Amino acid sequence: MIRWLALGCLALGLTPAASWAQDEPYQVSETEITDQKAVFATVQSVDVTMARARLSGTIGELRIDEGDRVEAGEVIAVVVDNQIAPQIGSLNAQLAAVTAQLEQARADLARDQRLYDRGLVAEARLEAARTQVEVFENQVASARQQRAVTVQRSREGDVLAPATGVVLSVPVTAGSVVMPGEQIAEIATDLYVLRLSLPERHARFVREGDPVQLEGGALTEDGLAATGTIRQVYPRIEAGRVTADAVVEGLGDFFVGERVRVLINTDARRGIVIPAGLIETRYGLDYVSVLDDAGHARDVVVQRGGLQAGPEGEPRIEILSGLQAGDLLVQP
Numbered sequence: 001m002i003r004w005l006a007l008g009c010l011a012l013g014l015t016p017a018a019s020w021a022q023d024e025p026y027q028v029s030e031t032e033i034t035d036q037k038a039v040f041a042t043v044q045s046v047d048v049t050m051a052r053a054r055l056s057g058t059i060g061e062l063r064i065d066e067g068d069r070v071e072a073g074e075v076i077a078v079v080v081d082n083q084i085a086p087q088i089g090s091l092n093a094q095l096a097a098v099t100a101q102l103e104q105a106r107a108d109l110a111r112d113q114r115l116y117d118r119g120l121v122a123e124a125r126l127e128a129a130r131t132q133v134e135v136f137e138n139q140v141a142s143a144r145q146q147r148a149v150t151v152q153r154s155r156e157g158d159v160l161a162p163a164t165g166v167v168l169s170v171p172v173t174a175g176s177v178v179m180p181g182e183q184i185a186e187i188a189t190d191l192y193v194l195r196l197s198l199p200e201r202h203a204r205f206v207r208e209g210d211p212v213q214l215e216g217g218a219l220t221e222d223g224l225a226a227t228g229t230i231r232q233v234y235p236r237i238e239a240g241r242v243t244a245d246a247v248v249e250g251l252g253d254f255f256v257g258e259r260v261r262v263l264i265n266t267d268a269r270r271g272i273v274i275p276a277g278l279i280e281t282r283y284g285l286d287y288v289s290v291l292d293d294a295g296h297a298r299d300v301v302v303q304r305g306g307l308q309a310g311p312e313g314e315p316r317i318e319i320l321s322g323l324q325a326g327d328l329l330v331q332p
Contacts, residue, residue, distance in 0.1 A: 026278060026328070027326070028272055028324065028325055028326060028328070029272075029326075030270045031270070033268065033270070034268050035267045036213075036263040036265055037198075037266045038215070039196055039197075039263075039264060040259045041195060041261075042195050042259050043251055043255065044195040044245075045190075045191065045192055046189060046191040046192070046245070047191070048168065048188050048189070049162045050162070050185070051159055051160070051162055051184045052159070052181050052182060053178045053181065053184055054079075054157075054180060055079060055153060055157055056081065056178065056180055057081035057082070057157060058080050059078070059080075059175060059176045059178060060080035060157075060174070061077060061078040061174065062076075062172070063077060064076045064077070066168065068166070069167075070161040070164065070167060070187060071164050072161055072162065072163050074160065076184065077158075077185070078157055078159070079157040080157055081153075081157060084150060084153060084157075088154070091150055092147065094143050094146075095143040095147060098139045098143050099140055102137060105132045105133045105135075105136045106133055108129050109126075109130055109132070112129045159185075161185075162187065163187055164190060165189040165190055166187065166188050167185050167186070168187065168188050168256060170185050171183060171186075192256075193245040193248075193251070194212070194245065194246040194247075195243060196244045196245070196246060196262070196264065197242075198244065199241060200237045200241060200242055202242070202264075203233075206230060206233055206242065206244055206266075207230065207233065208233060209230060210229065210264070211227055211228070211229055212246045212262050212263065213226065214226055214227070214228070214248065214261070214263075215261050215262065215263055224249070224250035225248050228246045228249070228262075229247055230244055230264075231246060232244065246262070271318055272318065272325070273308050273318050274288070274323070274329060275316055276307075276315045276317050277331070278332070279302070279332075287299045287300065288302050288329055289330045290323070290329060291327075291329075300323070302319050302320075303319070304318070304319060306318050
């Protein structure tokens with residue numbers, strides 16, 4: 001029988017299923033069918049960072065709002081500590097006082113040096129004057145460092161955006177009192193993904209690189225790709241569900257948290273798939289025309305399954321019963 005089928009295929013000019021033409025017999029063969037499951041995925045940012053205050057004080061200026069786009073390092077708020085300005089003023093006064101003492105000590109050292117050169121003062125007095133100058137120089141350096149620390153602390157009132165992205169939430173307002181480490185804004189980075197939550201029975205079938213297909217109204221969005229790939233599968237099952245991220249081009253215009261319906265591959269099995277044009281429905285029954293050993297066409301009732309995509313995107317139907325591998329089909 002197999003030999004006759006092979007000779008019949010050559011005599012009839014049979015072509016492979018992937019390049020089948022409607023005026024030629026179609027040879028039935030088993031193929032791998034991938035089952036798909038429709039799930040809802042949510043648009044999420046891969047990383048959500050927090051902009052936090054670095055010192056305690058009052059928010060004197062708030063430069064952002066929900067939905068604004070910020071760049072990394074951009075000043076998004078200013079926290080004012082009213083105690084810093086008086087501290088800087090006090091340190092400036094101390095620095096001025098020590099600087100004046102240093103100038104006086106240097107003048108005394110210059111005078112004692114002249115007297116020592118003329119032999120009018122002892123060397124011990126000259127050494128004491130030098131020591132006094134060194135003491136005041138160190139005090140001036142210490143006062144400058146203290147002032148620099150306080151000035152830098154005042155600059156830490158500038159709240160910087162930790163990453164480039166979109167502001168999701170701003171839980172504070174201008175005039176609010178904040179403490180060090182308190183959240184000023186929540187920022188979503190530029191990389192958006194579709195986050196899927198799948199039943200744990202599908203965990204073993206979902207792998208990185210698997211395709212996902214968007215369906216429904218999402219396909220009408222400008223710039224949004226119709227397909228994507230699984231980027232990451234999280235190695236933890238919570239509440240009986242596994243989480244995976246899929247990358248799809250064009251998600252940047254969606255809202256974070258927006259739901260999109262997608263189809264994912266869950267399992268693969270062997271089955272029979274034929275072009276939809278070979279099926280004729282009469283009185284509620286589906287028929288196909290099968291060539292017998294004599295080359296005559298006869299009608300066979302089949303049970304159709306789900307719709308599948310062919311090699312070139314044409315619609316094909318899974319056949320659950322009525323056909324077997326090797327059958328030759330012609331147009332009804």
